[in-house]
Amino acid sequence: MSEDMPMPMPMPMDHMxxxxxxxxxxxxxxxxxxxWPNGKLGMYILALVFVFVLAVIVEFLSGPTTIKTGAYTTVSGLAEQALVYGIRTALAYLLMLSVMSYNLGVFIAVVFGHAIGFILVKHRGDLKATNDDAE
Structure with missing residues (x-):
């Protein structure tokens, strides 16, 4: 290294x-x-609940949607779907970043959140199909 270039500062050990x-x-x-959650048990449990609920929300936002016919309703329906898709993608990336903490509790909470969300969305879809068939 030249004398003019400063040496890179090492990362403090507490972060490593x-x-x-x-x-x-x-x-x-x-x-x-x-x-965050700062090593406190209560905050850790809150973080697990947070990622669990976030995963359930992602599954709800991935449920089927319909667009009504008509020029104006089609455009507004597509815009609404694009907005929901963007929100769902942003939340899914937050979940991915949470899992990248490599904490097994976080990983399990996210997987269970997705599974429970899928079951609820699937059950809601089955109920709607049953009601549509009954009409």
């Missing part, structure tokens, strides 16, 4: 200890924001 590259158990995880 929190970066996992393999799955691990425990409440000492950082996900989405610095110092």
């Amino acid at each position: 200890a929190m970066m996992h590259m393999t799955f691990f158990w425990g409440k000492d995880v950082v996900m989405l924001f610095d110092d």
